[in-house]
Amino acid sequence: MKNNIIHDEWKIIEEGFNPENNRISESIFSIGNGKMGQRANFEEQYSDDSLQGTYIAGIYYPDKTRVGWWKNGYPEYVAKIINSANWIGIDIQIAGETLDLAKTKIEKFRRVLDMKTGVLSRNFVATMPGGQKVEVKSTRFVSIDDSEIGAIRYSVKALNFSGEITVTPYLDGDVKNEDANYDEKFWTEISKEIKAEEGYLTLETLKTRFQVTTGMWFSVLKNTNKVDGKPENAIREKYIGASQKIQVEKGDELTVEKLTATVSSLNHPKKQLVLQAKKAVKRAATAGFDKLFANHKNCWLKKWETSDIKIEGDIAAQQGIRYNIFQLNQTYTGEDERLNIGPKGFTGEKYGGVTYWDTEAYCLPFFMSTAPLEVAKNLLLYRHKHLSKAIENAKKLGFNCQAALYPMVTINGEECHNEWEITFEEIHRNGAIAYAIYNYINNTGDKEYLAPHGFEVLLAISRFWSQRVNWSAEKQKYVMLGVTGPNEYENNINNNFHTSYMAVWTLKYTLEVIDFLKKEFPFLFEELIKKWKFNEISETTVWKEIIENMYFPFDDENQVFLQQDGFKDKKLIPAAELPVKERPINQKWSWDRILRSCYIKQADTLQSIFWFEDDFSDDQIKRHFDFYEPLTVHESSLSPCVHSILAAKIGYEKKSYEMYLRTARLDLDNYNNDTDDGLHITSMGGTWMAFVMGFGGVRVKNNRLVFNPFLPKKWKAYSFRINFRDAHLEVKMERNGFTVVNHSNQKTSIQVWNKQADIEGNKHVKFKNSK
């Protein structure tokens, strides 16, 4: 454990100020509302190490690509959700000296993130170089009720002196990204204004020309009385602030309330931005901090009502799982199909806030099961909206007939990744996007999504697969050459089992979908045939050919499918035998050594076995797990969840729990020593999956929820919530049994440990633990 987070069921608590851990804590205590978010930077000045970060969903800059040697097909730019105007800033001066935690003695430092209500607070006592002691309390939230609003209550109490305190709330747009490829700043100023109690700063991104107006309203109270007095305005390039000097007596407390608005051209006409910001600021100021907070809190309570997981008997585990759920919920709220989930959410710059296949593979299940239908659907629509760009992308790589290759990373549908072995070759992502359509429909029952959205995406992906394979005269089979699987510790390999399996599965599913459309939406299907110039007979004939004749490498000795051609030429030494000082190999070994080793970064063959478990017998699954798990180093945070679920499936409960633990508190305990960069948001979806699908054994089979739960030994009980179509269930697993409560009015049919039952609305059923 590298960070000292105090265990608590609902709160993330840090006590004592530790500057070396500051970046880690800035990540951990991040807050957001799906539309914007920020790292837990300080309101007051801080001159020591810090990563300033305020991010607005959808506001990106196309940073010029940086490569060693250019390869044909690389994108010209890398889109990044960029650091935007800092609106939390409140400078404090005591007798002319700036309060700066790097330059004062700090005591009683305590930082708390209350996950139940989504609020970040911080207290400390600082002794200024001049000896003045102040007690500071700050409370802040990014409203999840009114997503353009942020609110801060910040107080300074004079503990041992009388004198002058200057407070300067400000907005500062002169920010930059640490990961800028060429050290550029991405914002220019459009306008600014500052008046008695409010100020507005409008900035524009270079190139993409997004505009964002940040507004603030502020007031200062001495004890409980509003301080009157004309603030002195401070105006600089991309900066506005308002300073107020206030005389205090020992014991007096000054409180700054700063309510902010962030409005962008993503949602408003540029010309109206300042006006809209003013409206939002007025809305906030009229309501006031307390009312805004009450609304915000209610929203959070509602979210918890459908998504909470409770663990009895293990506070660390309870805190861990809630933290994952909390971060997922504050990263994506699913109201806008133009937005998605960056691997770090709003908590850091790494991976640029852009979309990976992580969304479909690891996050979709959480939102499908805990949020209204539209939330998951919007994640799918995001890809549908990008279909034409995915077709363009495939064309650039030499494909035709409107085949689509979805990008590895993207923000607007264009590819933004530039390592050839990933950009061009990690094409299994196309399969994950197809699978998400199936998964969504299987979970939600929303078959209409296929007509036309789902179908259009599936057709274009199937066209890609059918062109991407080639006939091997040598093998008398179709082969898929030059790919990178989910295990990125193998590059440019041939016949990666997972990729080939996804390809064949996509073709099969698309054929099923065609049958469905022909039956259920015949007129629409006719239109789609024309729109997409779909030659059903000739195209599907080829697909069937491929389905019948695809090559999958197989090992007779172990009776397992091989991850790729030639895998058995490697020395197969269990990862457990690697010296500790050589791990993670990612940091200790050169890339070539990793590549020619047998070590697997993340579930690869096991990924498709997880997704298509019904295609494999339990024995087969066990054989594959036994073969691959010992070789897997799980150096991607997206890996253990899949292993955890499969282990549960084959009865390896201890292994399942061990794998779960590797991600459950990944960031809280800074397990991978990289939380300073930001949180592993998409991995948190995997943790949720490991819990619900692993421990809970939840599946959807034949339009029915199926449970195969077990209770980890260390725990007394756990319970979780789950949506299934129109029903909303709460399940509780205890040592002696499993209870399902139907919190909705909708009767639903379930299966628990092979027993089937119907549950009427608002009733519950109890199952005895048969294990």
Place this chain on the structure above:
Amino acid sequence: MKNNIIHDEWKIIEEGFNPENNRISESIFSIGNGKMGQRANFEEQYSDDSLQGTYIAGIYYPDKTRVGWWKNGYPEYVAKIINSANWIGIDIQIAGETLDLAKTKIEKFRRVLDMKTGVLSRNFVATMPGGQKVEVKSTRFVSIDDSEIGAIRYSVKALNFSGEITVTPYLDGDVKNEDANYDEKFWTEISKEIKAEEGYLTLETLKTRFQVTTGMWFSVLKNTNKVDGKPENAIREKYIGASQKIQVEKGDELTVEKLTATVSSLNHPKKQLVLQAKKAVKRAATAGFDKLFANHKNCWLKKWETSDIKIEGDIAAQQGIRYNIFQLNQTYTGEDERLNIGPKGFTGEKYGGVTYWDTEAYCLPFFMSTAPLEVAKNLLLYRHKHLSKAIENAKKLGFNCQAALYPMVTINGEECHNEWEITFEEIHRNGAIAYAIYNYINNTGDKEYLAPHGFEVLLAISRFWSQRVNWSAEKQKYVMLGVTGPNEYENNINNNFHTSYMAVWTLKYTLEVIDFLKKEFPFLFEELIKKWKFNEISETTVWKEIIENMYFPFDDENQVFLQQDGFKDKKLIPAAELPVKERPINQKWSWDRILRSCYIKQADTLQSIFWFEDDFSDDQIKRHFDFYEPLTVHESSLSPCVHSILAAKIGYEKKSYEMYLRTARLDLDNYNNDTDDGLHITSMGGTWMAFVMGFGGVRVKNNRLVFNPFLPKKWKAYSFRINFRDAHLEVKMERNGFTVVNHSNQKTSIQVWNKQADIEGNKHVKFKNSK
């Protein structure tokens, strides 16, 4: 043909000024002396497109690496031979207006590079915007006799006016590299001084802290009389110049003689640099332009005496082959084992002037056969000097026991390349470096080179190979996983035939060398055993195991070794069937498409068959050539020469000639549309090889020179010179026979078309054409 070079046996001639081709001509007309060199930039101002380039061998800057995503093991920097102070500059003003070829009307422009004497000249008539016509003549050379000296004679004749002409010879160190990764300048100024007739500018490179003093001496003549008058000094940051205003009458001609010195801390103590520059300038000024030129010319004539190739009946071919020889000779003179041959020599920034395996594979044969022994030997010593760095490099990648991996590109022995598929995986380069030792000894007979230099390098490389292979339980053979062969259109492949062949060959050769040392240098060998902690028995036992049990992919159907595992899974479509508009695929296809295609960038399997032709029957060679040649797109300039030689070997004379033509005038005709970047210097060594080993059929077998010549149909005759040990031969191939003249006193034994003969010193032998 994209450049209009006039055909001439000894001269490269361009007539008419074509600004769009300026960069191409700047490359083509480059001059150098092995220690420094420069592009054919203009002396006078030129404000249109140009790549200013003056390079000093060994003077480099470690530019910070630029990558997309960092991989463990990448080098921190990329060393680059950098653009250094421009010493050719002479500004001309006519009545206050600057002469600038971009801003004046140009007539009678003619540029000539006389390869026989190594001199670049240029004439033109310019009409100034004010109507004044001047005739300009410039002559310039970089002395190959006194390698610190450069000389320019530059004259301006007033054709139609009387008035004022200002001449300003200058030195300008405020230069930059276009390929700087982060747009930095690499030089800082240390000192400068300028006096009546001379000036000195000392600059230092950042980080590497090389110092270079550039000095100039200049005088101005009006017609034949020296102009007296005090020049006005112009001094700026990193710049010194001296302006002289001279009144001329119509018909007067001003001539500036500018003699320069370039001395560096590579060869002199830093404190003495200015002094040394002054000495050199004095040396030059005392001799004067004409005497300097006479010495320079004599040196060139001597070089031609041992390296010229004559072709009768084809002026374009004659010009082409001489151009290749000329450029090789002005890039490397072999007096300093710290220097080497950059792929672009001194003619451009691309590839940073650093060393690749090109040197060993394509350049060494030329120098071995046409220059004194030391020249080739210094190329080998360069690698020996870098042995400890190569060991460090391998250690960084996880190898031990002083195994060595020579870098892909280097200047001081450290790796400077950062594409993982090449940096870490294109390890056949290690084999090329081992082969060069064998090749050198086979050609020169200098077996003593093995004790200890050759042996030390071979031992360390053998240790690398023995660790780089692994035992495949599956194949019951040793395999070599994760490599990139010379064909860089395949990355991270398994069991590349060429790499594995080089590995096994190195092990075998090292065993031979050990036997030789034990017999001939037993005491030294004992010392080497200790120095290198060489456990002969255990290490060589492993080597023999590998030699016996190495796996080489083989195709039963075609009875050929396969370039790599799985090659036959590809669609094998002859390159001839590729649409013209899709070529070069390198520019037209995305990288993944190239990778999964069957197309071969450069000789790969054929490279080892070329090097080890005695290991293969003629039938085998034919089968391999017939299999691979149709799939080879020759998109590396290093490819056709190997095919040309093999084609000649198996009697495909037409193919051999066709392949030869692809490189013979590569730059003169800007065949690949990239001569603007600089010349393909190392490929020129390949062209020489194609001529001598292909057309001439030259080999060294059993300590004897063997010839199997043929005469391309288009030609009447050709002749070339070749050193062999102490003999120096001139051979001439005519339609009816082949004549060998021994120009040395040393009797030597040769074989021509299977007939053996001894040739006494200074005698000749004629062989009838048996074909």
